[in-house]
Amino acid sequence: xxxxxxxxxxxxxxxxxxxxxxxxxxxxxxxxxxxxxxxxxxxxxxxxxxxxxxxxxxxxxxxxxxxxxxxxxxxxxxxxxxxxxxxxxxxxxxxxxxxxxxxxxx
Numbered sequence: 001x002x003x004x005x006x007x008x009x010x011x012x013x014x015x016x017x018x019x020x021x022x023x024x025x026x027x028x029x030x031x032x033x034x035x036x037x038x039x040x041x042x043x044x045x046x047x048x049x050x051x052x053x054x055x056x057x058x059x060x061x062x063x064x065x066x067x068x069x070x071x072x073x074x075x076x077x078x079x080x081x082x083x084x085x086x087x088x089x090x091x092x093x094x095x096x097x098x099x100x101x102x103x104x105x106x
Contacts, residue, residue, distance in 0.1 A: 005049055014056040015079060016088075017096045021056035028052060028077045030069040039073050053079055058104050062091045 013020050028051040033039045039048065055063070066087055067076050076082050083089050095104065 005046060007050055008052060008054070010054050014059055015053045016055050016059040016083065016092045019056060019096065019098070020100045023054040023056060024060050026053045026055045026060050026063060028079075029073050033069055033073045036073075042074070043077075051077060053082075056095075058095055058102075059092060062088060 007025075010023060010025075014023060029039060029043055029048045034048045043051070063072070063076075063082065066085065076085065083092065095102075098104075
């Protein structure tokens with residue numbers, strides 16, 4: 001029997017900027033790296049699949065602008081670690097004050 005994996009439920013607001021917006025699922029351990037030995041050594045299968053955040057598109061885009069997939073998997077694999085980066089924290093703080101429908105130009 002296949003094991004049932006429960007993903008975190010979708011919240012009402014972005015888990016980074018806390019704005020009410022359409023949300024996307026960000027995999028804290030990028031899916032493209034799940035089969036890499038250095039990732040499999042650090043995270044079990046369930047953790048690789050379920051470690052996610054619900055974020056708005058601007059926050060999601062900024063995460064992937066700032067960090068490589070390897071950096072995401074090895075260093076920035078929690079909400080706290082992401083927000084500890086001054087560049088992302090500055091962006092999230094700035095975005096938090098914008099209206100729900102606001103999309104930054106990059």
